[in-house]
Amino acid sequence: MFRGLRKTDCEKARGMLSAYVDGHLTSKECEAVESHLKGCEKCRHELESLRATVGILHLMPMISIPRSFALERVEPLRRPRALVVLRAATAICVVLLAFVFISDSINIFEQPPVYIADESSNTMGTFQFPTSDLSGFMEQMDRWLSGSFEGEGTTGTSIPVRQIEYGLLGVVVILGGASTLTYLRARKEGSA
Amino acid sequence: MEETELIQLSKEGDIGSFNRLVEFHERGVYNLAFRMLGDAQAAEDATQETFISAYRALRGFRGGDFRAWLLKIAANKCRDQLRALRRRPIASLDSMEEDGVSLIHAGEPPEDYAIRRELGREIEGGLLSLPPDQRLAVILSDIQGLSYKEIARVTASSIGTVRSRLSRGRARLRDYLLERGELSP
Numbered sequence: 487m488f489r490g491l492r493k494t495d496c497e498k499a500r501g502m503l504s505a506y507v508d509g510h511l512t513s514k515e516c517e518a519v520e521s522h523l524k525g526c527e528k529c530r531h532e533l534e535s536l537r538a539t540v541g542i543l544h545l546m547p548m549i550s551i552p553r554s555f556a557l558e559r560v561e562p563l564r565r566p567r568a569l570v571v572l573r574a575a576t577a578i579c580v581v582l583l584a585f586v587f588i589s590d591s592i593n594i595f596e597q598p599p600v601y602i603a604d605e606s607s608n609t610m611g612t613f614q615f616p617t618s619d620l621s622g623f624m625e626q627m628d629r630w631l632s633g634s635f636e637g638e639g640t641t642g643t644s645i646p647v648r649q650i651e652y653g654l655l656g657v658v659v660i661l662g663g664a665s666t667l668t669y670l671r672a673r674k675e676g677s678a
Numbered sequence: 679m680e681e682t683e684l685i686q687l688s689k690e691g692d693i694g695s696f697n698r699l700v701e702f703h704e705r706g707v708y709n710l711a712f713r714m715l716g717d718a719q720a721a722e723d724a725t726q727e728t729f730i731s732a733y734r735a736l737r738g739f740r741g742g743d744f745r746a747w748l749l750k751i752a753a754n755k756c757r758d759q760l761r762a763l764r765r766r767p768i769a770s771l772d773s774m775e776e777d778g779v780s781l782i783h784a785g786e787p788p789e790d791y792a793i794r795r796e797l798g799r800e801i802e803g804g805l806l807s808l809p810p811d812q813r814l815a816v817i818l819s820d821i822q823g824l825s826y827k828e829i830a831r832v833t834a835s836s837i838g839t840v841r842s843r844l845s846r847g848r849a850r851l852r853d854y855l856l857e858r859g860e861l862s863p
Contacts, residue, residue, distance in 0.1 A: 504845035508819075510826060538861055539852040543820035546801060548709050552718065555704045555725050556697040560733050 495522055499529050503536050569668045576661040583654040590647045681744055689736050696736070700729050703745060706822060707752045713817045714756040716806045720763055724755040731755070746824075746831045753814055753832060760810060797860060804854035812847030819844055 499522040505511050506519050523530050679698070687695035707728050712721035728751050739747055805813050811833070818824045818832060819840075829840045855861045 500849070501845060504848050505841050508826070508844075510841060535852050535856065535861055536848055539848055539855060540820055542797065542801060542855070542860075543816065543851075546798065546821050548705060549712055551705055551708045551725075552722060554700075555708070555729050556700050557693055557729060557733060560693070560730055 496526060496529055499523070499526070500532055503529070503533050506533070507537055507540055569665065569672055572661060572665040572668055576658060576665050579654055579658045579661060583651065583658055586647065586650055586654060590651065682741075685736070685739065685744060688733070689739075693733075696733055699744070703748050704729070706745065707748060710749060710752050710817060710822060711756055711759070713802075713805055713821060714753075714810070714813060715759055715763060716802060717759075717763060720759045724752065724759045727755045727758075728752040743828065743831060746828050749818070749822075749824075749832045750834070756814075757810065800855060800858055800860050801851075804851045807854055808847050808850055812843045812850065815840055815843040816847040816851065820848075 499519050502511060502515060502519050506516065511519065523533065679695075681699065681702070684695045684699050688699060704725065708721060708725045711724040711728070712718065715721050715724065728748065731751050732748055735751070805816065808816065814833060815829055818829045819826075824832065826837050826840050826844075829844075830837050833840065835843075852861065
């Protein structure tokens with residue numbers, strides 16, 4: 487009759503009686519319930535009392551409204567100022583982060599190589615990258631990050647690109663989180 | 679004028695058209711709120727807040743069943759009111775009638791009204807004894823007459839969940855009425 491579950495047949499049938507009353511069972515479920523009801527007086531009583539309950543509920547009157555709920559004027563809710571500020575700040579930081587990241591990936595911060603003419607011979611000069619500039623700093627940063635930096639010192643012209651990137655990323659995450667929380671709160675209050 | 683046309687005009691800011699929609703649906707929304715909360719004042723507040731929120735959120739309504747959309751807002755407002763009601767006692771059916779809420783049918787004999795009122799009070803108590811999710815499913819199905827699909831839309835749940843909540847809610851209500859002798863065993 488009822489397969490696959492550990493419940494007793496009566497428990498399974500009773501769990502389906504409500505949907506059976508509404509005609510919301512599949513034909514297979516319906517057959518199983520009807521087959522069980524034929525041999526179970528207790529469940530037939532359950533069905534009758536459930537039908538009576540639903541019948542009483544259907545007879546419940548609609549209550550008259552105490553007054554009209556028509557609206558006279560509805561002020562549009564303004565978005566909270568904090569949300570506007572947070573969103574603007576997040577957008578600015580995202581743009582800055584994107585700018586720094588793209589610039590870094592195309593080496594825009596790197597100083598151009600210096601042409602050094604080889605005066606001792608008649609051969610062509612060579613291009614050399616200045617070691618005390620940004621690329622040097624990046625090497626130092628890599629060493630510093632890997633723990634082998636020994637305080638060689640950087641020149642005053644270096645730009646700490648990665649620090650800026652990490653810093654901006656952190657700010658974006660914090661501002662984005664705060665914006666989301668503010669938005670969710672405002673939405674719950676119906677003003678977003 | 680058709681509902682879709684009234685909705686469109688309301689979206690454009692025509693409050694008169696929106697009030698026509700309010701007229702169509704205010705009774706259903708108020709009844710849901712009253713049955714959910716069992717308190718006339720809280721039901722009034724929830725109903726008014728439902729229509730204010732609906733007017734503000736109307737631009738986000740992308741068509742479909744307007745009544746289900748409205749009842750979904752009403753169900754959320756009822757949840758908010760239930761939280762607030764936990765802090766103060768619920769008014770009885772008697773106090774509701776003192777407040778001027780009419781339950782009597784036109785031309786109904788007083789004896790019939792008394793029996794119906796007594797039964798109504800028991801059912802009201804039984805509904806309030808149910809957990810809010812089951813209460814909402816029972817009210818929407820058996821008092822408001824919504825289909826399983828519409829209830830699923832209002833409660834943002836699956837048809838299986840609706841079926842289960844309805845089954846448990848009705849069974850609990852039946853047991854409540856049996857205990858009080860309103861149903862013969």
